[in-house]
Amino acid sequence: xxxxxxxxxxxxxxxxxxxxxxxxxxxxxxxxxxxxxxxxxxxxxxxxxxxxxxxxxxxxxxxxxxxxxxxxxxxxxxxxxxxxxxxxxxxxxxxxxxxxxxxxxxxxxxx
Amino acid sequence: xxxxxxxxxxxxxxxxxxxxxxxxxxxxxxxxxxxxxxxxxxxxxxxxxxxxxxxxxxxxxxxxxxxxxxxxxxxxxxxxxxxxxxxxxxxxxxxxxxxxxxxxxxxxxxxxxx
Numbered sequence: 001x002x003x004x005x006x007x008x009x010x011x012x013x014x015x016x017x018x019x020x021x022x023x024x025x026x027x028x029x030x031x032x033x034x035x036x037x038x039x040x041x042x043x044x045x046x047x048x049x050x051x052x053x054x055x056x057x058x059x060x061x062x063x064x065x066x067x068x069x070x071x072x073x074x075x076x077x078x079x080x081x082x083x084x085x086x087x088x089x090x091x092x093x094x095x096x097x098x099x100x101x102x103x104x105x106x107x108x109x110x111x
Numbered sequence: 112x113x114x115x116x117x118x119x120x121x122x123x124x125x126x127x128x129x130x131x132x133x134x135x136x137x138x139x140x141x142x143x144x145x146x147x148x149x150x151x152x153x154x155x156x157x158x159x160x161x162x163x164x165x166x167x168x169x170x171x172x173x174x175x176x177x178x179x180x181x182x183x184x185x186x187x188x189x190x191x192x193x194x195x196x197x198x199x200x201x202x203x204x205x206x207x208x209x210x211x212x213x214x215x216x217x218x219x220x221x222x223x224x225x
Contacts, residue, residue, distance in 0.1 A: 042216060102156070
């Protein structure tokens with residue numbers, strides 16, 4: 001059991017669907033992140049939020065839209081995705097240099 | 112830009128044997144270094160981290176790593192592995208000037224055989 005909870009754990013969606021991934025952290029951290037993990041590729045940092053403000057957008061396509069309503073919650077809104085977007089999406093949070101805490105991920109399959 | 116190289120994509124080893132997983136990073140600036148482990152269908156769990164001080168860092172599950180600034184390396188070691196250590200291991204680095212970014216290597220699959 002981790003302090004970072006992601007839902008759903010698995011998601012299958014069509015290319016015309018709209019869905020959202022949710023991340024919640026109970027650790028009192030001030031920064032939250034979305035990472036994409038694809039097979040045989042390094043984890044890719046997608047978005048960084050620090051004190052609810054987006055501080056990083058790593059050239060992510062606009063079909064991915066993050067939302068951070070407060071320092072404990074982070075969403076990733078998905079629309080008109082492509083099959084190559086199928087991956088494990090990991091949420092993480094951090095506070096200073098204590099290390100990043102990761103959720104268990106959402107396994108996304110785009111059909 | 113910062114990058115991390117994990118030279119071995121897979122490391123097979125027999126139970127109770129020692130193991131070393133290699134990690135090199137690119138930047139010459141001061142960095143923070145981390146090792147994470149990922150078990151099947153799980154997220155990433157922090158094994159250990161180097162922030163400052165002693166270059167030999169001890170982590171959970173009997174793992175340790177040594178920071179070598181001249182060789183820009185942070186290799187992970189365990190003197191005697193167990194079947195349960197079978198997992199994917201990721202090295203990661205963060206610049207001291209930009210701690211918002213954690214950059215990962217491609218991972219090393221450790222497979223422990225009985």
